[in-house]
Amino acid sequence: GRLLVGAIPTMAPYVLPPALDAVRRKFPECDLTVREDFTERLVEAVCDHELDCAITSTPIESVRHDRLTVEVLGREPLLVVVSSAHHLAHDESISLPDLRAEPTVTLHEMHCLGKQIDGFCQLRNVTRHIVCRTTQLTTVLELVRLGLGVSIVPAMAARADRTRTRRYLRLKRSEPFREIAMIVRNDRSRSAMMQCFAECVRKALPTTVALND
Numbered sequence: 001g002r003l004l005v006g007a008i009p010t011m012a013p014y015v016l017p018p019a020l021d022a023v024r025r026k027f028p029e030c031d032l033t034v035r036e037d038f039t040e041r042l043v044e045a046v047c048d049h050e051l052d053c054a055i056t057s058t059p060i061e062s063v064r065h066d067r068l069t070v071e072v073l074g075r076e077p078l079l080v081v082v083s084s085a086h087h088l089a090h091d092e093s094i095s096l097p098d099l100r101a102e103p104t105v106t107l108h109e110m111h112c113l114g115k116q117i118d119g120f121c122q123l124r125n126v127t128r129h130i131v132c133r134t135t136q137l138t139t140v141l142e143l144v145r146l147g148l149g150v151s152i153v154p155a156m157a158a159r160a161d162r163t164r165t166r167r168y169l170r171l172k173r174s175e176p177f178r179e180i181a182m183i184v185r186n187d188r189s190r191s192a193m194m195q196c197f198a199e200c201v202r203k204a205l206p207t208t209v210a211l212n213d
Contacts, residue, residue: 003193006035006042006054010113010137014156015055019200027193039112046183053194055201057112058179071182073198074205077155078176080169083147089167096126096174103149104128108135113178117152120176155206180205
């Protein structure tokens, strides 16, 4: 059988490799096609039969939303990341208002994650001192490592970070998260491969993170 899947850039490097590896082991004859793209384009691709399903974050803001079934797979914590040389590096948590005084590196709002983080801060009346907006999460992490600023990133990035050059902190009281979902056309029946893929993505999500181990 064939399975065409997509994922947004801030999730693809972290959830696709383990999920696709598990699918291939269970279905060795599976013909996999993978696409990494922004949410709106993934929605279009699913609606236009170019993809069977896609992994993204809610809410799905699209005029074609009514053609989709959105299956929530889990919640992922968002964490503050600082350089290991930063004055906050030895703390385990930080309050959101404390970020006002810190230069901030953040994702561009073209990413749903960038929008979500902006909205989270605005809702709590926290204006950040943004020194860089970038389209790549890897760039965010590298600039933080260099000490250019702090950032808020998904727990997936923290779990994948094997270096000692960055430290990850929880936000006191606020505990932001993003909701991760699989989108499928309403009229699309779910194959055993798709169900396996969804379950493997669910298992790959970092619902809890052991910080800075």
